[in-house]
Amino acid sequence: MDQNVIKVGDFVIVQRQGYTKLHKLKAHGTLSLGSFTVELDNIVGEKYGATFQMKNFPGNRKLFTLEKVDEMPGITSINIEKSGLDNRNITDDGQSQNLTTEDISKLKSEELNSNSIVEKLINNSKTFNSKTEYSQEKYIKKKEKKYFEYVQIRRPTIRLLATMFYRQDPSKTLGIRIDDLSQILTYSNIQSQGTHLLYDSGTSGLLPAALLHQLGGGSPAHLIHLHPGNECQKSALVAMNFPPEQLNRCINVNLYSVLRCYYQQKETFDDPPASKKMKIEEGAVPKKPNWQMENERACQLLNKGVDSLIIASKEHPNALVSQLAQFLTGGRNLIVFNQSREPLQDLYLHLKEKLDFIHIKIVTNFMRNYQVLANRTHPEVNMTTGGYILTAFKLK
Amino acid sequence: MSFDDYKAVIDEGDTVILYLTISQIYSIRAEAKTLSKKGVEVENVFQTPYGALKCADLIGKPYGSKITLSKGWGYVMQPTPELWTQTLPHRTQIIYTPDISMIILQLEIAPGSIVVESGTGSGSLSHALIRAVKPTGHLYTFDFHKNRVELVREEFAQHGLSDYVTVSQRDVCSSGFGDELENKADSVFLDLPHPWQAIPHTLNVIKETGGRICSFSPCIEQVQKSCEVLSKLGFQEIQTMEVLQTSYSVQTRKLPVLDLDFLKSEKDGTETKGKEREVVKCVTAVPPASMPGHTGYLTFASLPPVWARSLQISLNQAQEDNSPDL
Structure with a gap:
């Protein structure tokens, strides 16, 4: 089936201007987008990347349907008659707009058309014509955003998910910002080979999804994803719509349960032929629960050693590293992320004492975005803070 | 190898x-x-x-x-590509790991991706791109400098990477990326003095299903020209950013503690005798005294799939019409 066609069951990202929302597409489902409720039936069978217009649903003020658009017939530039030179005569008295909130919401429910709403707002604004050109443009952009009637349907990607989670709430990803994520991926030297070990105490599935994406489809590489709870956080993992073959190479196991399995049943996977024999004999015995099968699968891989160890935890990293570093093959990298620096300082001193790690580094990033417009280029007014990454190289 | x-x-x-x-x-x-x-x-x-x-x-x-x-x-x-970036022979300015990491994530590169790069330079970014696309993807990298092309090709061979990369000598600004790459690329990376001259050619190489582009420029004037061209050609999600990394050195500092309480009582000669000076140990992380304050601006954009391209051009156009004359 064509990968580019939107199907029921897909996870899609609905984008309206800069706002994005992850949604699992159901038959006859609706989606709430800010103050709007949108029926999504019409996007099924269309292609990813297509743009849809929100149309008012007769008889229901809040409900909208989507209609695919191929061109923008309605887009005309708003005619600005006059602009002021500066803002010396503008005072913020809350009286400049003649339309009331009720008037505006009536306009919205009659026909959601950002162009005509913005035009009406301008015509009813006492101060618009005395604003400067730049602030008029800013006004139009701001209002357009509010009443923008077009949405785009995107296929989820790691970039879109990382940006969306961080914007919604940085704690959704333990504070991992997009630059942090990008560097965790490079410093771990992850590629379409080897076995990789991740402990993640709650990044909404972003870290395992990003790592699995780098392992690629149809490769021999595996990811062992350790988590502290009964169920791991999966949002991003399922959102990526990975093929089953690839998703199956991400082995999600509980940290305690897999280590118990490793320490207490070690002999069973030390010797693979024996375990095969056991499986045959087991024919009559009731089938093992799935979690136990996954534990054994993980233990067999752990026993051979892993090619990277990545830890993003709420817990103090020292104990985790002490336990998990035994699985890391010599000559490979350890990556530990934390939102604060102090736990990594502790870990740094701990690793220095142990003498089996070199090239230990703690880094953080300054990242900022820019507004690029002719004559008005400057760093964006708001910026965010990222976390800290410790990297180290394990000796043989 | x-x-x-x-x-x-x-x-x-x-x-x-x-x-x-x-x-x-x-x-x-x-x-x-x-x-x-x-x-x-x-x-x-x-x-x-x-x-x-x-x-x-x-x-x-x-x-x-x-x-x-x-x-x-x-x-x-x-x-690893990171260690190679740290140790490679410089033939040009190179791109460092913080920027490289952001480029790979933003360009959504994974095994199987077809990536186009120009110029190759010293091959710092190329090694990381190859790691990300192999074994099923491919990197096509271009540089207009004959000697650099030969040297980097030899390095790829020595490193056992030749199967995953094609190096060509070509000035992509004047002659584009070649017919054989038409509609083949998932993403394009440009590190050129005049990226806006190469951007129109990227429309021919990016897949019909759309793709991502990145332009790395040290100067803001280059960024402005590039963004203007990207917008006119219907690219969307145009975003410019910079990433600077600080590396900390962890140190234990010993700070002497001053005891000033003895000053309250009259001098009797015992104040300093046999008293060890108290010291507090303090673990701290110190940033370097000086570090790079600028590498380059990273400008990213998406080319929509063909079925959404004309629409995007009209959207961008309308936005520009709305903005007052400059």
Whole structure:
């Protein structure tokens, strides 16, 4: 089936201007987008990347349907008659707009058309014509955003998910910002080979999804994803719509349960032929629960050693590293992320004492975005803070 | 041959990273012979501050093991694109790991991706791109400098990466990316003095299903011109950013504590006798005294799939019409 066609069951990202929302597409489902409720039936069978217009649903003020658009017939530039030179005569008295909130919401429910709403707002604004050109443009952009009637349907990607989670709430990803994520991926030297070990105490599935994406489809590489709870956080993992073959190479196991399995049943996977024999004999015995099968699968891989160890935890990293570093093959990298620096300082001193790690580094990033417009280029007014990454190289 | 897959032991011909201290890291080749500056075959000996190393002795040693030198020791590491970036011979300005990381994530590169890069420069970014696309993807990289093209091609061969990369000499600003790449690329990376001249050609190489583009420019004027062209051509999600990394050194500092309470009572001669000065230990992380404050601006954008392209151009157009004349 064509990968580019939107199907029921897909996870899609609905984008309206800069706002994005992850949604699992159901038959006859609706989606709430800010103050709007949108029926999504019409996007099924269309292609990813297509743009849809929100149309008012007769008889229901809040409900909208989507209609695919191929061109923008309605887009005309708003005619600005006059602009002021500066803002010396503008005072913020809350009286400049003649339309009331009720008037505006009536306009919205009659026909959601950002162009005509913005035009009406301008015509009813006492101060618009005395604003400067730049602030008029800013006004139009701001209002357009509010009443923008077009949405785009995107296929989820790691970039879109990382940006969306961080914007919604940085704690959704333990504070991992997009630059942090990008560097965790490079410093771990992850590629379409080897076995990789991740402990993640709650990044909404972003870290395992990003790592699995780098392992690629149809490769021999595996990811062992350790988590502290009964169920791991999966949002991003399922959102990526990975093929089953690839998703199956991400082995999600509980940290305690897999280590118990490793320490207490070690002999069973030390010797693979024996375990095969056991499986045959087991024919009559009731089938093992799935979690136990996954534990054994993980233990067999752990026993051979892993090619990277990545830890993003709420817990103090020292104990985790002490336990998990035994699985890391010599000559490979350890990556530990934390939102604060102090736990990594502790870990740094701990690793220095142990003498089996070199090239230990703690880094953080300054990242900022820019507004690029002719004559008005400057760093964006708001910026965010990222976390800290410790990297180290394990000796043989 | 040591850049593909994870290796346990050094083979003859491997590029090996020699680690002495955090600031003394070198790349050497595990080969008995090398060519001298005069082109004569000589024994391959690497001089370190801790004594000479016969490179042939490395063959058969496990990666991650300790190497004894006459006046000290070092460790051997399997090269990664990050270590290569730290140790490669500079023929041009290079792109460093914080920018490289952001480029790979933002361009949504994964195994199987077809990536186009220009210019190749010293191959710092290329190595990381190859790691991300192999084994099923491919990197097509272009540079207009003949000598650089030959050198980097040789390096890729030495590193065992030739199957995943095609290096060509070409000025992409004037002649585009070639017919054979038409609608083939998932993403395009540009590091050129005049990126806006190459951007129109990227429309021909990006897949019909759409793709991502990145332009790396040190100067803001270049960014402005590029963004203007991107918008006119219907690219969306145009975003410019910079990423600067700070590396901390962890130190334990000992701070003496002053006892000033004795001043309250009259002097009797016992104040300083037999008293050890109290010291508080404080673990801190210190940033370097000076560090890079600018590398380049990264501008990213998406080219929508063909079925959404004309719509995007009209949207961008309308936005520009709305903005007042400049």
